[in-house]
Amino acid sequence: MKHKQISSLILSLFITSLVHSQKLDVKFGEFSREEIKMSSYEKDTTAKAVVLFDIGKTSFMDTDRGYIIKFTRHKRIKIFDKTASEFAEITIPYYVDGYGKTEIVKNIKAVTFTLENNNLIETKLDHSNIYDEQINERWHQKKFVFPDVQDGSVFEFTYELETPFFFNIPDWTFQDKIPTIYSEYEARMIPFYDYVFIAQGIKKFDYQLSEIAGSDRSYRGIKFKDYVHTYVLKDIPAFKDESYITSVNDYIMKMDFQMSKVKYPTGGTKDIMSTWTALNEALMKHKNFGKYIKSASRYAKKIIEEDLQLGGLNNTLKAQKIIEYVKLHFSWNGSHGKYAHQTVKEFVNKHEGNVAEINLFLIAMLNEAGIEAKPIILSTRSHGKIPIDYPFDHVTNYVIAFVNTSPAFLTDATKDHLPYNMLPVKCLNEKGLIVDEEEDIKWVSLNSQLESLEKINIQHNIDSLTLNTKALVAIQSTNYEAYQNRDFFENDTLKIKNYYDAKIGEINIVKTRAFDKEMHPYAINLKGTYQTEQLINKLIIKPFLNFPLDKNNLTLKERSYPVDFEYIKEKQFSATIKIPKKYKTNSLPENYSIDNDLININLNYANNGETIFVIGNYKFKKSIYVASEYDRIKTYLNTIVNKFNQYVVLEKIE
Template identity: 30%
Template structure:
């Protein structure tokens, strides 16, 4: 026996030694690496990123262990923030997630020798956020430009409803990313792969080991998700959310196979999902039921006087807007109980809009909640009934066959105008046993009409100009919000810069006719050289510079809403003056863009009329060159001058 044992030990030592050398040489190679050849600008590189989620049996049932192990090479100090680790954990009322282990090792080269600095679990600092979430944070010791950092940690969770999602892509490149999930037959999960059409490896394999439970045995199935050579994510302007484009894996519990032998579907279909929200969720359906008392009292105490059903609807919506405040938090579940909502007059967006739904129903309207995902939360994939998509609730009301979408958390919007943050493709109507989606995006134009009237003064050194701007749609809503917040600032930002001196200004908000209007009069000093005068008819109301400077674009351009802007200027020529230069006319029109510019001499005035429209709220990347060209033309033609010569 002895000789065999000795042989085995030698073999073991030999293999350990070999493994140690391989690790050290790999680290040394990385320490010597100056940049990543596929992205020379990258300040750091994730060399590998391994995640494992596994199930274990505990005293009170199954729990999951999520282990993550990753290695980062830092080329310079521009991405050292990757050494500031933050691990979120959830604290329920009776159960908590825990960090079982944390360790980090940093390698640095010093005089040819590899030095190591270690950080362990004791260095973790706890930070409390709202609503049961904590962050454990640590700044890993020893990191600097050139370092290689290894981090490994394990989170143990009793919350099997939330299997750890996985993010493949970051703002630095990733060489290799792998996520293993050891599924057990008792819990079945659905998943979505976002940001890419395929992975480099996606496989499943039944594991050999058998685990006893009660009088049964089960085996685990290992799922493997791999993606390699992932470029760094660079965001862009005019996009909804990085969440929509980052390559990642999203899980949701779909089914529980109970040991007692019965099968429980958690979420398989949207109708089931909405039914559960209404019947079983206290912070949704329960909240609606609990709000009835307040709704009844509200109707009783306020004798609303109205002329039509639509008028009544508007009054009820206005009442909720005026009397209840949004606390700036979003979730698709109410964050307060109905009693507290009544008392504090404050709640999250769902608390406000579910109360609105209840109030409208008590008043006799057909009203349903609509849950959605806000723009910065990412989009919804309708194929997969995942609850955690949703973070917002509005209401849909049907009056005489027309659906109105309403958000009472937005104080200044028209009663059926939802705020921009909620415009994110589609929302789900929460009606028992149904799957109904509503379109949140509208192709209706938001518009403004800008008119200018110029008259040269007697001294011929300045024009008196009367300006009128009438806005509708989201232009009006944005201006209204700005104006109600700070009227002085609104004038300072929107009117004062147009003139050399403002004589007067006036702002009119007309909620009945749904426009926002402001007028101003002031002086504008033209370009004057000798007897020649030149003036740009539209002042600073048009783009002087294109927002699209990059030659290429990977993501759609999202303007949120379609828009049309119209301009009309009349420049009175002084007596005896001669027109020297009339701006060049231009026109382009297709299904995506529209641009018109026309200048003409009519009697003793130069009349310039122009308009441009972005006919779609969203433009695919393939349309980006056209969009860029459109803006270049708009800037070129709309910034032309009218010139005339005085006698």
Template identity: 30%
Template structure:
């Protein structure tokens, strides 16, 4: 009897905790769950995430890449409602394009103890053209409420069998159960590249499969005009490799400030096509080494051939450089010419789209057209100029040899063993000050013979932000005065991008809102278009409630609205590096005239903090008397990237910096 009870109990336990992931089999337990027991901060959770990617052959289309997607998501609260919208990006190139079919989707809610389902209709599915190269299928699930479960599945059909999307195993919300499969015929050989901090090992197996061909034969009779058509079939058998991934309770990958691209650290697997070997055909290689990758890109007519075209610009370049012999001046003149001549159309790409000649003629082009044109002109002018392959921050870091890893190209000039990096897509960029989107580890310099070498894309020289503020503090806690800010390098580039393209009144309004009610007047910007000089912003201001008045004492931070109030680093542990983008320094010089009738009771002490290995520093130097206070604060970050091994130290450094900037001066009424 005891044995029967134990067995019954065991069966009940298994039944209770077993989960049915068949589409539509939603349980009350899933709908009743109020939070994720392993991550109570999660606004939503993938209850089930499934993807199967495989090759399918048809006699009309040949091999196509098919991906079957099935996802089930629990939404706990309103903050999780964003997961009710799904967007599928579909690549297209010429007449070939990816497409989505068989969309099936439902929202499930509990209503009076019963499961209520709401179907996504065709009217809720939208297809839009996002760009020349991408379409998008977008749908938002109906009847979304707190506590609901949504579920959808669909198929993606792609003619681009050589480009397999990454298998991602980590997202911004937790995953309870993940299954993924990649099936590939023996004709395709893929390299497997993994990244992230989550250990992922597939189960691999080999199976036999076949392709069925239909043959049609037409015959004509000997003594009549009648014809007969007969059909027959034949099969070709092949081996198929299957890799299966099974994961449970995958933690969320949470973002934090100063991450260049969270996808660089997302646990994932990338299948990169190495070569194809079809029956009775020679092996076709795609990418196995960086040499192969560079050779493939350089020999593409949309890259190497475009560099060699010179006739369309010769006369104008000859007139521009004239008798100028200094290489730096030649480089600067050509760089400025391209920036003013051709406007970037917003498209990335290492390959030209319509060609450099058309871009030159029509004054607009993509990244490759502008920067390959620039490189060609620099070479024509006798400079050692080369194209540089880049992966933008948005695209991630190409850790392994891959043609898809690079999505951008810039130019460079080699002078005295130094590479000077140039990007003419941004009209405010200057030599060695690249747009922020390109500051992503290393670029690959390509020589004429197809060889390559790596070059650091991060700048070595600091971008500076110097603030001088002179102000009066009155006995009511209001401050008024003037502020002058000088910016160089990337700080100046960023400012020009924000200021030069907007209405000045809107810009001032955002400045006032940034500092929570600052009243700005006599606003002025100097050198907004003179790229050879630092940009200077100046204005007068008034701001109320900048001191606490308690009895006969006044308390205030001498940095006022400029002080740092929140530590950007909040995670207990961090596995990925801290990416500041570029080295920088900020200097604050603040002169404060104190109100009459008060004396200085206490003032913060001077302090100097230093990060290890000269990574950065903070200096706080203050002097004062009953009439005025002078404060100088200098912060420096000396490297663009700081290893995660310094995270605890960096977090503590910012904690102390914030505490110091928020320390108060105390005045007592005489």
């Protein structure tokens, strides 16, 4: 699946037909016998389900308050194996702007058809089983589950979404996690708005047609006709490989639409598609961004004078102390975004805020302390990469701080367990834009070159009676590996025990060290019992227990997008196995070593007659590998899984 971007293609009138095939004509609740009896999808016989069709339509509707956009969707899915029940769980997201405008989801219909004893059983969705959930302060969703889904069921749903937001007409995703036989999107445009679109992962549509609608419409006495654009893809493969990527949305086949120009009926036009320079200038003047930093200066100065002792410190130590102060005294409320939603006074009084409030206030504090700091806007990994050719405000959803000390560094004061000069993993997503008073646009790399390590030392002491191992395990992690462990476990010994039970066996003792010292390695020490395999007169032991990677998630024959490991990481292992009395080494695996531009792998076994020593490591030298390196990385992952999970065999002496 190749990413393709159609740069600045204005959806003004053009008439073209790539394939002279007919559009699919379907009606809700009308099924064919073939759909009901279908037992597999011939183009992907491993699929547990298939999208029979997915059809979306967008149009501009007249209301008393002006135009709104109406979006309808009709989707039908065939289930071959009811274990694929996740596809019977439907969510419909909708947006609320917080200022009185909201999208509305309505007219939801859903039905399941199942063939039982050659009789077609219809089960309709009870509307009392449609739930409304809040995802965050801006996004909500309608949610329901199809009733009575069985092997062979066909189910479908349809709904309408009305939106007052013209900037983005509803986007369309052609691809799913299961194969799709037919996907169609129809966009009916009015001549007062021009849009650009990005077609991602699409080389060519199976059917594409743009035409003038037959009937006339009018606005304030001005007659016009809709421009109707239709796009169809057929036999779309499932998007199966979600391993080691930023976001599915970066690579799945889809179309994104964004407004580029307004054409006023009375004459004149207004360009909506901005430039990064203009966006930078607008942010600096925005009351909830650039002006917020200036408003925060008075409060920041008071805190510095009354609560912080910065005298005698260099700028790096001053910055560290200020960042740690903000982390300690202001809590993140879990909300993303780059604009403040409360006043500085409210934020200071509550000691709680969103990402923007915390990091913009931090920037004000750093500046008041004489340290140059500037905001950087970015897009988090789950939000997707920034399309550099499309300078729209909504493509970024987060703000951090650039701190110009020697050396300069990036920081985010919302996250605990991170050193002051490291970003959360979610922010490691290609590029961010420095926002300042200067006109020159400055992009900053967000990808970390910091190497992160997890060291695991294992001592096997074999019990002479049970022949099981009394295992002593010492785990030490640095940088992002330490952050991940601190963040996941929260130093909760019960949580640590439950997690590592699966790696070792029954754990008796858990101890940790340096949890609150983010600049130091985080240490976890465990004592537990590992069940050896006993076969006749042999003991079978995994030197590294279940700590190494045990599955290669890269399974595709080829891949057209990068392998993203987030950051440069290394695993180091060492194990000692004391050979019990009346036992000897039956066999040891072969040593292995490879070191090239992509990876370093070493594995070494030694035996002095009393103790077996095993030392190994694997290090990925890049955080991101390009698509052309996929085959090699896939092979190396297979090597790691196979080599680092080998057994040592001890044989009883007769």
